[in-house]
Amino acid sequence: MTPTIQVPVPNRTQPFWLQERHALTDHVAAQEVPTEADIVIVGSGISGATCAHYLYKELQKRGSSSRQLKVVLLEADALCEGATARNGGHCKPLAFLGFRADAKRHGTKAANDALVFEASHLARYTSIVQEESLDCDLYATRAFDIFFDAEDAEQGRLDYEARKELFPQAMQDADIRAVYDREELCRLSGVKGGLWGAHYPAGHLWPYKFCTQLIEKQIQRGLQLYTHTPVQSIESPSSGVHLVHTPRGTIQAKSIIITTNGYTAHLLPELAEKIIPVRGTVCSITPAPSHQLGSSPGPFRYTYGMRKRAGESDYLIPRQGRGLSGVGDQSIILGGAKGVFLAKTEEWYNNVREDQLISGTREYFEKFMSHRFDGWSQGHQSIDRIWTGILGYSTDLLPFIGALPTRPEGIFLSAGFTGHGMPRIPGCSAAIVKLALAHFEGRQLASAQAAFEEVLPAPYLLTQKRLDEKENLILGYMGHQGGQEAEMTPAEEGTARAHL
Known part of the structure; x- marks a missing residue:
């Protein structure tokens, strides 16, 4: 299946998160981009926003004047209206799922x-x-x-117990607790029919507000923002010189950080078969009377990841108010519904039709709450908004973070988060910014690269070897018949334990 290079479509479905747009939505620092910049960031989602944040934070730590460094952020659309404005707002780490498969592929230490x-x-x-x-x-x-x-429950349990046996202190530090008794699981979570589960610290936020306000703070420190300014191409005519072509003019820059995730192949066509746009769907729901204050069981307290089988998972966050906990909007954000459309590959794989809903997903979401949650008021169906969004799936299921080996020095990438960017992106941004700054300042790149590799999980590092890999694990990961999937047999599990 050879993917085609995709670009965003117009007239996209409207997510919950965009009902309150920021004043900088259509901001441009000037009608034409500057002819020169020190560092250019492409993309204004969580990756671009946190790159800007950590860049100015790094400059402040070094005692540099941030206004002496010219930093430009380019966004093809309105400010932060791509995947970040269409996700679930869920900062939920993987705690053990996939541990054995990752141990097989990358080693137990790297997996942990x-x-x-x-x-x-x-x-x-x-x-x-x-x-x-x-x-x-x-x-x-x-x-x-x-x-x-x-x-699936058995595989999850085996992942949990394998990591706990090999890395007990890490599991204790992360406060990961398994629940083996089904009645106890229902009592604690409020979810009906679960066979096994675990819980651990997580969080949620309004991602659009997080990013737009964060970018606003960096503008006060000197960042130049250009929305509705797509990068048409990047050219490197000589060593250390990169030309960023846009409809508002061309910028000559020394360092470029690309954070375009699902649309990365538009700028870097050599990655068309490495980062694939994948369509997902999310909705917002008004809580039923049974799950509001003063009722039983009352408001939700936790977030959820609910798995029917490999690939078929749903997630939920319960908003706790607007600004102050318990005050204002307390919508439920529910995403997933993959069981409805996974069998129809064309509905989601290399599909960027954010202007369309996925057939059957509204009906799935309407039945979901009463089906899964104990005590949910019968007959209550209140899907307020439903939308689609584009995720960037990497073919080995891990983000690509680092300097591009396919281009001259000075072009850096942070993309391919495979629908799991919230608990990965800020740390990746902090690391990539230091690497880009080292290149701009002409410091020892070998030592900067070594420091970069120290702070990131080894499997995230962007290498030529990863780019040369031919396997595509996406379909197998999504439970699609015929797809490749990394698995670990009991014998291989024993081998992994022996490698510790």
Whole structure:
């Protein structure tokens, strides 16, 4: 299946998160882009916004004057109206799922390091929100992973127990607790029919507000923002010189950070078979009377990941108010519905039709709450909004972070988050910014690369070897028949344990 290069479509479905647009929605610093810039960031979603944040933070730590560095952020659309404005707002790390498969592919230490990295991100979001005084409804709670299929539950349990045996301190530090008793699982989570589950710290926020306010703060520090300014191409006529062509003019830059995720192949066609746009769907729901204050069982307290079988998962966050907990909007954000459309590959794989809903997903969401949650008021169906969005899936299921080996020095990539960017992106942005700054400043790149590799999970690193890999694990990961999927047999599991 050879993907074609895709670009965003007009007249897209409208998500919950865009009902309150920021004043900088259509901001342009000037009618024409500057002819020169020190660093150009492409994309204004969570990756682009956090890259800008960490860039100015790094400059401040070094005692540099941020206004002496010319940084330009280019966005093809309105500010932050791509995938970030269409996701579930869920900062839920992987705690153990896939541990054995990742141990097989990358080694037990690398598999554990990646999970530790994800678990650190709730603290990262908290730190950014507090430092920058962002009003984005960040709420820290716990997440439940709940399994409904016996075989899938068994695989989840084996992942949990394998990581716990090999890395007990990491599991304790992350406060991951399994629930083996079905009645106890229902009592704790409020979810009916679960066979096995676990819970651990997680959080949620209003992603659009997080990003737009974060970018606004960087503009105050000198960032130049150009919305509705698509990058048409990147040309590198000589060493250390890159030309960024846009309809508003051409920028000559020394360092470029590309954060375009599902649309990366538009700028980097050599990655057309490595990062694939995948269509997903999300909705917002008004809580039933049974799940509002003063009723029983009352408001939701936790977030959820609910798995029917491989690939078929749903997730849910319960908003806790607007600005202050318990005050204002308390919508439920529910995403997934994959069981409705996974068998129809053309509905989601290499599909960017954000202007259309996926057939059958509204009906799925309308029945979901009463089907899954104990005590949900019968007959209550209130899908307020439903929308689609484009995720960037990498063919090996892991993000590509680092300097592009296919281009001259100075072009960096942070993309391919495979629908799981919230608990990965800020840490990746912090790392890539230091690498881009080192290149701009002409410092020792070997030592900068070594420091970069120290802070990121090894499987995330963008290497020529990863780009040369021919396998595509996406279909198998999504439970699609005939797709490749990394699995671990009991014998291989024993081998992985022996490698510790």
